[in-house]
Amino acid sequence: MRLLSRIVPLVLLAGCTPQASAAPTTPPPPAGPMTVRVDARDAAQMVLHAKVRVPARPGPLTLVYPKWIPGHHGPVGRVADISGLRFLAGGQPLAWRRDSVETSEFAMTVPAGAAAVDVELDVVADPRWFPSDGLSSISWEQVVLYPKGARVRDLRVEPSAQMPSGWRYASSLQVAADTAGAVNFRPTTLEMLVDSPVILGRYGRSFDLGTAMGTTHSLEVVAESKDALQASDARIATYRRLVAEAGALFGARHYDRYTFLLMLSGSAGADFNGTEHHASSQNVTAANFFTSDDGGRYTRWLLPHEFAHSWCGKYRRPKGLATPDYQQPMRNDLLWVYEGLTHYLGWLLSARSGVVSTQDALDDLAAMAADLDAIPGRKWRPLADTTFTAAFGAGSNRPWYSAQRGFDYYPESLLVWLEADTVIRQKTDGKRSLDDFLRSFFGGANTGAEVKPYELGDVLKALSDVVSYDWKTFFEQRVSAITPRVPLGGVEAGGYKLGYHDKPSDFQAMWERTTHQLDERSTLGVALDDKGVVLDVHLDGPAGKAGLPLKASLVAVNGRKYSPEVLRRVLADTSAKGPVELLAERDGFFRTYRVAWGGGARYPHLDRDPAKPDVLGAILAPRVPPPSVTSGTPAR
Structure with missing residues (x-):
């Protein structure tokens, strides 16, 4: 699984058998290693x-x-x-x-x-x-x-x-x-x-x-x-x-x-x-x-994500991914479980262990939800179809990610599994949770490395064993159907609302410093690098409707030399009349784009809903006391 950024998520951030193999095309090799x-x-x-x-x-x-x-x-x-x-x-x-x-x-x-x-x-x-x-x-x-x-x-x-x-x-x-x-x-x-x-x-x-x-x-x-x-x-x-x-x-x-x-x-x-x-x-x-x-x-969530895969993906694996050799094509239709559930588990374990702070976990969730909610690609491509992106090959990370979608089965499935967790808690008055499903489906006895394949029906049955519910319809509506809006049921049942403030969260500000990017997808519908080069543009967003193309470099904003600070000051000026004028250069040609935007600065946050209990806080709370601290030992 590799994730280059929130703009073009992979994958990244690497199997086994129990599926019938094709008949060998050569005689079996003689004994001996x-x-x-x-x-x-x-x-x-x-x-x-x-x-x-x-x-x-x-x-x-x-x-x-x-x-x-x-x-x-x-x-x-x-x-x-x-x-x-x-x-x-x-x-x-x-x-x-x-x-x-x-x-x-x-x-x-x-x-x-x-x-x-x-x-x-x-x-x-x-x-x-x-x-x-x-x-x-x-x-x-x-x-x-x-x-x-x-x-x-x-x-x-x-x-x-x-x-x-x-x-x-x-x-x-x-x-x-x-x-x-x-x-x-x-x-x-x-x-x-x-x-x-x-x-x-x-x-x-x-x-x-x-x-x-x-x-x-x-x-x-x-x-x-x-x-x-x-x-x-x-x-x-x-x-x-x-x-x-x-x-x-x-x-x-x-x-x-x-x-x-x-x-x-x-x-x-x-x-x-x-x-x-x-x-x-x-x-x-x-x-x-x-x-x-x-x-x-x-x-920091990377190691928890890959660690959770030892249970979800390696031990329990969709039958279509449990191939007998490395030449058989894999069937990726359950990657929203294999990778999507693991993405939820990585987020969960990161916060419970203190690898990330609870506030960073909430701010990251807000950023994921807002990004997914705004992308135009969700109007034509259901979440289930994104599971085939990896099989497209090495060229699957291309420009126009927001229009095409891609590896959305990672972050969006996190939101789906979060909602499944809140459903279990609601139906059982807090007596049970997704943790019970995880222990029954991925736990069992301590073993060495082995593979226990599953199909979707096995997942639905295991969930129903935790609480009786129409899980088939639940996932069909969120995974298989085209959903113009991101599924926020888990966020809202968790006691929060997706809101927008006039300043980025501390987590988003850190993300922008780290990746050298500027995220204005919630305003103009664009993402830029720190030099003003357009990395992603929503075709149905204000900048996209004005014709701003990918790979254009912003030169000026409302007549002033471009910088991230200048752009954000202009966007924050709610008293300004008229469109935002962006002068951009691409391939030696200059053009001014008149972008209709009067909504001010707008950055995603999760706002606490005081009318509901803080279920998200309970989900992310540690389950065990911290162990003692000891020093590292030299490597071999």
């Missing part, structure tokens, strides 16, 4: 080298490069990142041919007497993790090929890696031996290998997050500089509370131990990325995440 040996010593040059041995029998063989990667919900396997590829048998090169349609497939003939095919490949390090000369990662799906038709849970793998000299590394994989950075990991399956990335950095630090649900948890951080690792005990204590709050919420875990993997990059800026795994999550954000209030404040 694959070996995957990665040389990461050129990671500073953004290149990884790998040698893969695949047991094979003489005759036709097709090896495939992973395409549909768990956690990304789309065909994001980047076969184009291969920058060197050779196949050998008995030390002799094999002729190969790429399939002209399925370009991730490579066909060859294994000669008589050969028992394995050796693959040598070079790949560009995964660009989603901001690789640099001091930071990189090993995403195992980048450095493997495997027999077409094989189930990844059935393929045994012996992995190893040569790390850059002096660099730190971390992974949820169990280490069998580490000799001067030559690391042998314990054998596992291809499924669990791909589910267990390795992060690498010149500097690293490990923080013990304590024991909960009968197992250990740790936060492993790598960075390009020592300074980025200076996390306060108070800050780390919130992540210990996160572990405890998750235990109280779900009542059980489905991993043998859990490792938060965090990469701090100077090139991340306001961008960030996260991918979920059974026993870890891989996360990257700005280098000042720990050392600046602003640097960490905007992205």
